Amino acid sequence: MALDTAMVKKDFPILHQHTGERPLVFLDSAASSQKPQSVLDAMQNYYETTHANVHRGVYAIAERATAMFEEARNKAARFIGAPATREVLFTKNVTEGINLVANAWGRANLRAGDSVLLTEIEHHANLVPWLMLKEQLGIELRYIPVGDDGQLDLSDLDRLLDGVKLVGVTALSNVLGTIPPVRRIADAAHAAGALCLADGAQYSPHMTTDVVELGVDFFGFTAHKMLGPTGIGVMWGREELLESMPPFLGGGEMIRDVRPDGFTPNELPWKFEAGTPPIAEAVGLGAAIDYLEALGMEQVRRHEVELTTYALTTLAERHGDDLTIYGPAEASQRGGVLSFAYKGIHPHDISQVLDQAGVCVRAGHHCAKPLMRRLGVGATARASFYVYNDEADVDALSEALTNTSDFFF
Amino acid sequence: MALEDLYREIILDHYRSPRNRGELQSPPARRVEGYNPLCGDEVVVFLDVDGDKVTDLKIAGQGCSISQSSASMMSAAVKGKTLAEARALIRAFKGMMSIHEHRLDGDPENGEAGEGEIAATEPEVKLGDLEALQGVVKFPVRIKCATLSWNTLQQGLDEAATT
Numbered sequence: 416m417a418l419d420t421a422m423v424k425k426d427f428p429i430l431h432q433h434t435g436e437r438p439l440v441f442l443d444s445a446a447s448s449q450k451p452q453s454v455l456d457a458m459q460n461y462y463e464t465t466h467a468n469v470h471r472g473v474y475a476i477a478e479r480a481t482a483m484f485e486e487a488r489n490k491a492a493r494f495i496g497a498p499a500t501r502e503v504l505f506t507k508n509v510t511e512g513i514n515l516v517a518n519a520w521g522r523a524n525l526r527a528g529d530s531v532l533l534t535e536i537e538h539h540a541n542l543v544p545w546l547m548l549k550e551q552l553g554i555e556l557r558y559i560p561v562g563d564d565g566q567l568d569l570s571d572l573d574r575l576l577d578g579v580k581l582v583g584v585t586a587l588s589n590v591l592g593t594i595p596p597v598r599r600i601a602d603a604a605h606a607a608g609a610l611c612l613a614d615g616a617q618y619s620p621h622m623t624t625d626v627v628e629l630g631v632d633f634f635g636f637t638a639h640k641m642l643g644p645t646g647i648g649v650m651w652g653r654e655e656l657l658e659s660m661p662p663f664l665g666g667g668e669m670i671r672d673v674r675p676d677g678f679t680p681n682e683l684p685w686k687f688e689a690g691t692p693p694i695a696e697a698v699g700l701g702a703a704i705d706y707l708e709a710l711g712m713e714q715v716r717r718h719e720v721e722l723t724t725y726a727l728t729t730l731a732e733r734h735g736d737d738l739t740i741y742g743p744a745e746a747s748q749r750g751g752v753l754s755f756a757y758k759g760i761h762p763h764d765i766s767q768v769l770d771q772a773g774v775c776v777r778a779g780h781h782c783a784k785p786l787m788r789r790l791g792v793g794a795t796a797r798a799s800f801y802v803y804n805d806e807a808d809v810d811a812l813s814e815a816l817t818n819t820s821d822f823f824f
Numbered sequence: 825m826a827l828e829d830l831y832r833e834i835i836l837d838h839y840r841s842p843r844n845r846g847e848l849q850s851p852p853a854r855r856v857e858g859y860n861p862l863c864g865d866e867v868v869v870f871l872d873v874d875g876d877k878v879t880d881l882k883i884a885g886q887g888c889s890i891s892q893s894s895a896s897m898m899s900a901a902v903k904g905k906t907l908a909e910a911r912a913l914i915r916a917f918k919g920m921m922s923i924h925e926h927r928l929d930g931d932p933e934n935g936e937a938g939e940g941e942i943a944a945t946e947p948e949v950k951l952g953d954l955e956a957l958q959g960v961v962k963f964p965v966r967i968k969c970a971t972l973s974w975n976t977l978q979q980g981l982d983e984a985a986t987t
């Protein structure tokens with residue numbers, strides 16, 4: 416295996432828990448990943464030695480807090496290949512990041528009748544902010560369809576792009592594992608005079624991210640899915656776009672001057688960061704990036720392809736036609752996210768019985784209701800892998816599925 | 825917590841062979857939809873009300889074993905009952921679910937007087953097989969599965985009363 420998972424597992428205190436005799440088998444990292452000791456320590460240490468509000472105090476710990484906060488931004492910028500650190504905006508999560516773009520860029524640039532092009536595989540985070548603008552501004556939404564093979568059907572892209580102002584696409588589907596050709600979509604968008612936003616929530620935790628190579632204009636990700644804490648995410652945007660956009664939230668920190676009759680916004684990136692930011696969380700995100708970079712993002716991806724290959728073969732061998740796995744068939748063309756149906760047993764019931772064996776999988780619509788309708792299901796069960804998962808976890812899943820069948824039939 | 829507490833044999837029986845499954849011509853039947861936004865389950869209750877009686881009732885939709893079996897048992901319990909009896913059953917069933925919600929809050933004595941209290945005021949209501957669903961309260965996330973069809977039925981009865 417590309418990663419020494421036995422060593423990796425040691426770094427994650429939560430995985431040392433046992434359910435009865437069995438170790439915890441955590442297969443829900445696509446919802447939120449677990450945290451290594453180094454992230455927990457970095458945040459704890461920050462609170463124990465350094466905490467003060469940032470960009471305000473002149474005393475030593477306040478300066479240190481500010482430096483640590485901005486150092487986390489530098490790391491995030493490097494992690495995604497951002498040309499400039501000032502293009503990296505801290506948000507609460509990727510959902511807030513997309514809302515930032517929809518509100519700050521969208522309201523300034525979209526009029527009734529303008530179109531935004533999304534895809535059928537989007538998470539609600541990249542649907543609802545645009546649906547809200549549809550209600551409020553009267554914009555039109557279009558969707559790139561998904562084929563039965565789990566890939567986006569781009570055959571009609573040029574026609575779909577006609578009159579479009581922005582294309583929003585997930586860089587990796589949280590349901591199907593699909594990895595859309597973001598570069599190709601972004602290039603087509605630009606050729607049609609549109610911008611392109613990529614939702615990197617499932618991409619950045621697992622793949623080397625280079626926003627310039629992806630060719631997009633906005634790119635968001637969320638720390639809690641990549642070993643970092645909840646409460647912080649990043650929205651990256653091209654500098655000239657961010658400069659031209661009005662602020663999103665108003666308050667302290669995002670202003671240069673405030674008068675009774677007006678205000679002047681702060682410079683980038685703080686113009687988009689109203690109020691006291693999540694400082695310890697930024698420090699935690701920085702530590703998570705350090706951890707991932709020490710493993711090496713290439714290795715992280717290789718590990719996932721290996722494990723997904725193993726899972727696809729093992730599960731097919733053991734369960735055959737009883738098990739349907741949605742999305743691309745080739746591990747190399749997908750992320751380590753396996754949504755599945757098993758013998759007609761409802762996903763809720765599957766995950767309940769699996770839980771009894773200490774196997775944590777998600778059941779539900781995965782915040783992608785339009786995609787669920789497209790697949791013709793109400794819900795799926797989903798197992799997702801990360802750096803600490805290994806073949807034994809896949810075996811535990813496979814075994815527990817058989818028990819589920821025994822229970823219900 | 826043992827799985828058998830949740831999946832009692834009678835529940836699995838209703839899940840495997842659901843009663844009153846299907847649709848009624850609507851109209852005249854009343855058609856009410858219920859959703860569980862958390863998991864995407866949906867239930868459709870078809871309701872024939874004649875005078876003050878639920879003369880027929882069918883269940884469609886999709887969901888987990890708990891929501892399906894609860895709907896199935898509900899249909900068997902409510903069919904042929906008067907509206908007042910149906911409402912009493914709903915109160916008693918929801919009471920059975922939420923008494924324990926109160927206990928989960930950790931303060932049964934000082935909790936607000938909620939539906940748990942109402943259950944105590946429905947001593948004449950016999951839940952019968954439905955009591956098998958009592959184990960669900962030990963699995964709090966599943967309570968919404970069990971109550972989905974009941975809330976939908978209640979909505980249907982409310983609509984019937986106002987139109």
Ligand SMILES: Cc1ncc(COP(=O)(O)O)c(C=O)c1O
Pocket residue numbers: 445446508509510511538540541585587588589614616617637639648782
């Ligand atoms: C593809 C995708 N986009 C967006 C999100 C939303 O992430 P968050 O809740 O951290 O904003 C998720 C995770 O749930 C996701 O998988």
